[in-house]
Amino acid sequence: MISAENSQVLILGSGTLAEELAASFRRLGFEPVVGSLELGTAHGVPEGVNPTLTVVCEAAPSEQLAEIAAATGSELVPTVEACRITRNREGIRRTAAEEHGLPTMAYEFADSVDELGACADRVGYPCVVKPGTSTGGEGQSVVTGPDELPAAWEKAYDPELDGRVAVERYVDFDYECTILTVRSIDPATGQLSTWFCEPIGTRHEDGRLVEAWQPAPLTEDAMDNARSIAARISGAIGVQGIYAIDLFVDGDEVYFSQVSPRPTLDGMITGATQRINEFDLHARAVLGLPIDVTLTSPGAARFVQAQGFGRDALARALAVEETGAVVVGDTVVLRSTGDSVEEARQRAAEAASTLV
Structure with a gap:
């Protein structure tokens, strides 16, 4: 684990997700620098940056990441191999199904x-x-x-x-589900351990994420299956950090879809629902710090593509009870909480209606 004495951390990514992760490292006493992957070479590393840790915040070619790690001499998280496997759909499917026997379509x-x-x-x-x-x-x-x-x-x-x-x-499943899975050091044992956030239900339209809610109502058997899959695939990849593990849920049956070894858009719901959000969890896990996945409130999020919306529209959205907004590129993430998931989903839907 690096220490705050060697405090510079390079965040490879762009936009809100990278800035949120940088803020998480900053809160832990580190000096984060956000570097762009756009140039496609190690020259994308900002001048004068000499990190001891480089954290990859978006998918990128493994050759490029290896070049950046070599140029900076820093530890890369996730590893080049983990990034290679999870970026390639064939690699992660064959790893999951053929090497580890996980159920897939x-x-x-x-x-x-x-x-x-x-x-x-x-x-x-x-x-x-x-x-x-x-x-x-x-x-x-x-x-x-x-x-x-x-x-x-x-x-x-x-x-x-x-x-x-x-x-x-194609399976007409009940819904899609994301299990945010965290691998870090358990302070009670000093050994690597795994934690599971409450499941996040998701809904897509034309391949685009439009809604998420937490907790998703899995049956006891489905929950056991989901956590088993999450533990096995995160253990196979083997690096510390947060994993967004996407699953298909059909009754008690659960099928593995894909995994991202970093914070993701659907996981942004945790900023409203959990004691510690996905970005802080990732920073803690990368550094080997204690983990807390406590859910503090049921919640829901709507993801609205709304460019150039005005102050009045945003004001109407934020006037919905227990609702906040974060802009991620061309997407507005509207997050609501409530006494139940159903109430939170209704509030998020009402807020979204003001922007479309």
């Missing part, structure tokens, strides 16, 4: 539109076509027959990423 990966057809035949219709590199839900299509495959390929294919396209079996 049936899946295939295609290098061409012709191969996509053969993959879809094996997986079966309807199926979901996705970019081969994790993109936070963008580029996905539900395909009901072969005629829809060319358009789905065009939407998912990106030669600047890895060029492959994923196909997975």
Whole structure:
């Protein structure tokens, strides 16, 4: 664990998520510097920065991250290997399903539109076509027959990423769920341990996150399955920090989808619902500090794409009881709490209606 005597921490990322994580390290007595990944080389490291720790706050090519770690001589969190596996959808699916036996949807990966057809035949219709590199839900299509495959390929294919396209079996599940999982040092034992935040239910439209709520109402069996999956995949990746582990919930059955070894957009709900939010949890875990995942209030969030909204619209949103707002790029995150999840969801929906 680094000490505040060697206090400079480089945060690799941009925007609100990187700034929030920087604030978390600052509150712990460190000197965070936010560096951009846009240049694609180690020259993206700000001049004069000599960190002992570099924390990756967004997905990036592993070659670039290795170059930055070498240029700074700092410890990289997550590791280059962890970033490589989790950025690539094929890598994390094969790690989860084939190496660790975790339940996943049936899946295939295609290098061409012709191969996509053969993959879809094996997986079966309807199926979901996705970019081969994790993109936070963008580029996905539900395909009901072969005629829809060319358009789905065009939407998912990106030669600047890895060029492959994923196909997975479509299941009409109850809902999607994120388990924020934290790996840090347990002060009682001095050993690595795992903590689980209360599950976060999520809803997407056209691959875009539009709503989250916490806690999600998993059955006892589903909760056991979800935490088992979360513990096994975070343990397989093996680095300290927070993991946003995305799952599909169908009754008591739970299927692994993907994992991000860093704070994420859906986890921003914890700023309203937990004693310690996801950014502070990540900073604590990276540094090997004590963890507290206590839920203090049921809550919900709406994620609204609203550029150029005025003061009056924001005032109407913030006038909704127990509601706050954070702007993340072109997305306004409206977070509400209540006596129940249902009440919090109603408040967040009411606030969102003022911005659209």
